[in-house]
Amino acid sequence: MRSHPHPRTPGDELPPPATPAGREGLEALRRNPERALVALDFDGTLAEIVPDPEQARAHPDAVPALAALAPRLASVAVVTGRPAGVAVRYGGFAGVEGLEHLVVLGHYGAERWDAVSGTVQAPDVPPGVAGARAELPGLLDALGLWRGTWTEEKGRAVAVHTRRADDPQATFDALAAPLAELAARHGLVTEPGRYVIELRPPGMDKGVALASYAREVGAESVLYAGDDLGDLPAYAAVEKLRSDGVPGVLVCSGSTEVAELADRSDLVVDGPPGVVRLLAALARALKA
Numbered sequence: 340m341r342s343h344p345h346p347r348t349p350g351d352e353l354p355p356p357a358t359p360a361g362r363e364g365l366e367a368l369r370r371n372p373e374r375a376l377v378a379l380d381f382d383g384t385l386a387e388i389v390p391d392p393e394q395a396r397a398h399p400d401a402v403p404a405l406a407a408l409a410p411r412l413a414s415v416a417v418v419t420g421r422p423a424g425v426a427v428r429y430g431g432f433a434g435v436e437g438l439e440h441l442v443v444l445g446h447y448g449a450e451r452w453d454a455v456s457g458t459v460q461a462p463d464v465p466p467g468v469a470g471a472r473a474e475l476p477g478l479l480d481a482l483g484l485w486r487g488t489w490t491e492e493k494g495r496a497v498a499v500h501t502r503r504a505d506d507p508q509a510t511f512d513a514l515a516a517p518l519a520e521l522a523a524r525h526g527l528v529t530e531p532g533r534y535v536i537e538l539r540p541p542g543m544d545k546g547v548a549l550a551s552y553a554r555e556v557g558a559e560s561v562l563y564a565g566d567d568l569g570d571l572p573a574y575a576a577v578e579k580l581r582s583d584g585v586p587g588v589l590v591c592s593g594s595t596e597v598a599e600l601a602d603r604s605d606l607v608v609d610g611p612p613g614v615v616r617l618l619a620a621l622a623r624a625l626k627a
């Protein structure tokens with residue numbers, strides 16, 4: 340089992356949320372951490388965005404911060420669009436002292452890895468994924484968008500990335516309708532993200548996953564941090580929990596690429612470095 344020293348960055352205080360609801364959420368978490376759930380997105384939140392999705396790795400301070408925090412909480416979970424096993428690998432989450440109870444909800448909650456068993460639970464892949472995958476190269480070719488796009492094979496989904504195209508936004512826009520049509524024909528939905536459009540099975544999102552996991556662990560407060568459109572359902576789940584009397588904090592891992600989360604957040608931090616500073620500060624505050 341790997342152990343990590345407790346992260347210390349002198350001068351890093353726990354930043355106060357900008358909203359009353361966020362302050363209430365953070366106070367509840369600090370008052371009763373052993374009943375609190377902290378849930379985090381992976382890409383853009385725990386891991387810096389990089390041009391090649393296969394090169395994404397957790398920020399070097401992320402695992403130490405999570406390992407310092409997790410033993411004080413009811414649960415820490417990573418909620419990601421990545422396959423659960425990929426997030427575990429790229430995150431370096433397995434076999435870490437302090438993360439013995441970590442849970443990774445992958446594929447927007449369709450898959451689940453837990454550190455106790457070290458295994459991934461996943462339902463069967465719907466046949467539509469294979470159908471869409473088979474048609475995708477021909478479609479990209481017909482659209483003249485083969486060059487510059489990169490297709491990520493995700494097992495129970497397939498994702499077309501445009502970040503490395505000459506004009507990432509124009510390529511994304513040109514793909515949106517044809518990919519939605521392809522997805523619909525195969526009983527799938529599209530999931531837009533940061534210069535990526537994913538074709539995936541319907542019926543699950545990060546909101547469903549987070550609400551169900553919060554119930555499972557009996558969370559009496561929730562902190563959720565995300566950066567992208569796929570995190571909005573998780574935001575909605577925290578807002579619903581708040582309206583049901585469960586305090587929560589919404590943290591935006593800020594970027595210049597996504598504007599939709601900041602206005603709904605209680606706290607905006609500066610990308611993954613800001614997220615891990617927040618986690619480390621929270622761990623210190625709970626220890627004090």
Ligand SMILES: O=P(O)(O)OC[C@H]1O[C@H](O[C@H]2O[C@H](CO)[C@@H](O)[C@H](O)[C@H]2O)[C@H](O)[C@@H](O)[C@@H]1O
Nearest residue numbers: 381382388389390392395419420421502533535
């Ligand atoms: O739910 P998340 O953990 O945020 O995962 C969402 C998607 O993230 C990945 O793509 C994003 O990160 C890449 C690496 O930094 C970047 O190159 C890409 O532009 C981003 O969209 C991942 O590749 C997807 O499978 C995830 O669904």
